[in-house]
Amino acid sequence: MANGTVTSSLTLGEIESALVGRLRSGGNGYYVAVLFSGVLMLVGAIAALYATVGGHHTVYNVTREIPWGVLISGYIFFVVTATGLCLVSSIGHIFGSKTFMPIAQRAVFLSIVTLMSGFFVILAEIKVPIRMLIYNIISPNFTSSIWWMGTLYGLALCLMIFEFIFLIIGRHRPAIACGFVALLAEIAAISNLAGVFGLLNGREFWHGPYLPIFFIASAMMVGASATIFFQILAQKVNGEPFTPMMRTCLAGARKVAILMICIILFFTIWRTVSTLVGMPNGQYVGVMAMLTGPYALSFWGGEILMALLAPLVLYLLSRGTNIRMMLIASGLMLIGAFFMRYNMVIVGQIIPVYIDLHVTGFTELLEYFPSANEIIITLGGFGLTGFLFLLGEKIFNGHKVEDH
Amino acid sequence: MKKLLLGTILLGLALMPAFADDSGGDIHYDKPVIGVLFSHASHVEEAGLDCDNCHDDLFPMEARAVQEEQDFNMLALSEGRYCGACHDGEMAFASSTRCASCHEGAIGFRRALGLNDSGDRH
Amino acid sequence: MIRNLIKNKQQNEGVEALSSDERRHFLKMGLKLTGVFAGGSLLSLASVVEKVYATPGQFNDKYPYKPHYSMIMHLDYCVDCERCIEACAVTNDIPKYGFRTNILERQIPDGIDQQVEFMPVLCNHCNVAQCARVCPTAATYKNEQNGIVMMDVKKCIGCLSCQLACPYNARYFNEEKWAVDKCNFCFDTRLSKGEDLTACAEACPAGVRIFGDISDQRSRVYREVHQVSRTVWVLRPEAGTKPNVFYTRG
Missing domain, CATH: 3.30.70.20 (Alpha-Beta Plaits)
Known part of the structure; x- marks a missing residue:
């Protein structure tokens, strides 16, 4: 960690000039990207502030029956990706697999960044965030999955920040310790996130033990793809060639992604088949809404094609060497994964709780489409991720890791 | 000849709603409780009653005028007044049974008059 | 190994192999199930x-x-x-x-x-109130005396997970109170x-x-x-x- 040891012996002024120098090293494309993501982030933040101050009901399309909209979907997308990145980075620097060493620090950094994007989006969804800061601490409810999820992700964020600091100042033992606890916290957090939905007896579409397993597998899948995606982008940003070590690393992440895509595909197929065969109440209509109903495009186009089939084919065709194909595959996966979360969150709610009573207004699927404000805030989350990623590449000098 | 026949049929079709209106149409009461439906169609066409079976002894001709009467309520019906004159359990089902066959409710009332949930017209 | 498995399987095949207790239990279960399905949501x-x-x-x-x-x-x-x-x-x-x-x-x-x-x-x-279970700040809770599911307005953060958890659509967010109301x-x-x-x-x-x-x-x-x-x-x-x-x- 030459970079780290040098920094620690520098004065503030020297650090500043080093940072300015690094930031100035970017090309025009880099500045355009920074500007674009920065603007996206700022506009999202303004939209979120406007909604929180003016009242969500004036600008959001969520309703009494569908209280969780695209923002929760976005939150889940970001934190599941964060968990995935944390899992993938752990393979390298906690469990010592040489293949994943070169990406470990970047993956930790990106995990922090995506987690922060998740928090940004959910802050816009929580109606009274000030009370959350107070009563989450002084009035905790230990039976609440949401409480555990929030607390554990908060803990994981702190631990990963420490881990990252230890990594850049070159102290590997505490970094590994922090990383290991952060990993446990993230796994516990994501399973509680799945529990938020999976433990709801009254919502058959989500209820059951399969969601936590699905979430972990899904996190690995998206985490591996996010690693590939950002790794390739970083090489372009930094104008560096792909070293053999880096190629081995990308090929390794590709293998993880392929395996996980197969698991998720298997899962999705069997879930669909079991619903079609058994037609369980409250679940069947939801699955049909995705197969042939109003969510067919989002399911077949977003979830199946963009998140699973297209990346699978492209990853296979790339043979782990075709960089362009892998970039497209991982990019498609990230977009598709967002639709995956969206379908999971929204379709679970469009099934009215009273559907079996055959009462007027609740016999058919409810409707939801995000408002412009909600979409802008969600895009703001993506802007935040992009902005911090781009800055991080320059500030931390391309997350260079020496072989230990 | 054909044209004449066709014309007669068309005229008849055109006049049908007018005839239906002549039999009084649907009356939606909103007092003493909102949402009670009296259907002339089902009483005149299906049950075969004549106008003078009810008018003017039981009900004045003017629609909904009767709901301004103080005693226009379920107690009066059970004592054989108003609807209760027939709906006594012998001539027609008793007024103390099958509540929702006449009570369309606020939901039915709003739907029939094209009002939204807060009572304003769409 | 495999032969043993097949053997066991053959032994378990058919009703004759069941003890009378098991059979009675099985029949009871069948009756219970039929009862539930025949009645639909109606229960005696x-x-x-x-x-x-x-x-x-x-x-x-x-x-x-x-x-x-x-x-x-x-x-x-x-x-x-x-x-x-x-x-x-x-x-x-x-x-x-x-x-x-x-x-x-x-x-x-x-x-x-x-x-x-x-x-x-x-x-x-509900005696097993899902809303009270999921609330992160215990803003909604069962009153220990009378079992009423209450709201402590000042603790509600507006995450709306109670609205999601309620199988009865009994909750809404009150914009004036800045809290879920029920x-x-x-x-x-x-x-x-x-x-x-x-x-x-x-x-x-x-x-x-x-x-x-x-x-x-x-x-x-x-x-x-x-x-x-x-x-x-x-x-x-x-x-x-x-x-x-x-x-x-x-």
């Missing part, structure tokens, strides 16, 4: 009490609160005059966009005697001030909503729920929340 009295509260023999635990507030709805008397909704709104200061209690309409085109039925709904004050059987507005009835029960002109303490054997709620000849059911029993609002006809 015995099964409601058993399902909703506790195992028989745990009578004291059946109604764990004192008073144990409960309501039984006489569905067929409801004419959707919505005086209950109005009384609730006036008593509890409910905004126009929300409701604590509502009337649902079920259309039955092939009904012989009538083609519509109305169904009043409100918070079921029925509390008029505890703050009436019961704590010495009134016996909720606003909705008092306003009902048809005696649809019978409110009372189901732990008191003299109460009408108790007597109706425990009347063997009466069919009593609850909404969405499969959600496992053990609700305290019962439904009946007649």
Whole structure:
């Protein structure tokens, strides 16, 4: 960690000039990207502030029956990706697999960044965030999955920040310790996130033990793809060639992604088949809404094609060497994964709780489409991720890791 | 000849709603409780009653005028007044049974008059 | 190894191999299942009490609160005059966009005697309240004395997970209070001030909503729920929340 040891012996002024120098090293494309993501982030933040101050009901399309909209979907997308990145980075620097060493620090950094994007989006969804800061601490409810999820992700964020600091100042033992606890916290957090939905007896579409397993597998899948995606982008940003070590690393992440895509595909197929065969109440209509109903495009186009089939084919065709194909595959996966979360969150709610009573207004699927404000805030989350990623590449000098 | 026949049929079709209106149409009461439906169609066409079976002894001709009467309520019906004159359990089902066959409710009332949930017209 | 497995499998095949105890158990299970499916959401009295509260023999635990507030709805008397909704709104200061209690309409085109039925709904004050379980800050909770599911407005962060968890659509976000709002059987507005009835029960002109303490054997709620000849059911029993609002006809 030459970079780290040098920094620690520098004065503030020297650090500043080093940072300015690094930031100035970017090309025009880099500045355009920074500007674009920065603007996206700022506009999202303004939209979120406007909604929180003016009242969500004036600008959001969520309703009494569908209280969780695209923002929760976005939150889940970001934190599941964060968990995935944390899992993938752990393979390298906690469990010592040489293949994943070169990406470990970047993956930790990106995990922090995506987690922060998740928090940004959910802050816009929580109606009274000030009370959350107070009563989450002084009035905790230990039976609440949401409480555990929030607390554990908060803990994981702190631990990963420490881990990252230890990594850049070159102290590997505490970094590994922090990383290991952060990993446990993230796994516990994501399973509680799945529990938020999976433990709801009254919502058959989500209820059951399969969601936590699905979430972990899904996190690995998206985490591996996010690693590939950002790794390739970083090489372009930094104008560096792909070293053999880096190629081995990308090929390794590709293998993880392929395996996980197969698991998720298997899962999705069997879930669909079991619903079609058994037609369980409250679940069947939801699955049909995705197969042939109003969510067919989002399911077949977003979830199946963009998140699973297209990346699978492209990853296979790339043979782990075709960089362009892998970039497209991982990019498609990230977009598709967002639709995956969206379908999971929204379709679970469009099934009215009273559907079996055959009462007027609740016999058919409810409707939801995000408002412009909600979409802008969600895009703001993506802007935040992009902005911090781009800055991080320059500030931390391309997350260079020496072989230990 | 054909044209004449066709014309007669068309005229008849055109006049049908007018005839239906002549039999009084649907009356939606909103007092003493909102949402009670009296259907002339089902009483005149299906049950075969004549106008003078009810008018003017039981009900004045003017629609909904009767709901301004103080005693226009379920107690009066059970004592054989108003609807209760027939709906006594012998001539027609008793007024103390099958509540929702006449009570369309606020939901039915709003739907029939094209009002939204807060009572304003769409 | 594999041969053994096949052997075992052959031994287990067929009913002859079952002991009589096992067979009886299996048949019982079959009967129970048929009972549940044949009845659909309708359950006989015995099964409601058993399902909703506790195992028989745990009578004291059946109604764990004192008073144990409960309501039984006489569905067929409801004419959707919505005086209950109005009384609730006036008593509890409910905004126009929300409701604590509502009337649902079920259309039955092939009904012989009538083609519509109305169904009043409100918070079921479940014994196993999902909303109280999921609330991260315990802003919604079961009152330890009377079992009413209450809101502590100042603790509500507005995550709306209670709205998601409720199988009865009984909650909404009140923009004026900056908190989720729900029925509390008029505890703050009436019961704590010495009134016996909720606003909705008092306003009902048809005696649809019978409110009372189901732990008191003299109460009408108790007597109706425990009347063997009466069919009593609850909404969405499969959600496992053990609700305290019962439904009946007649």
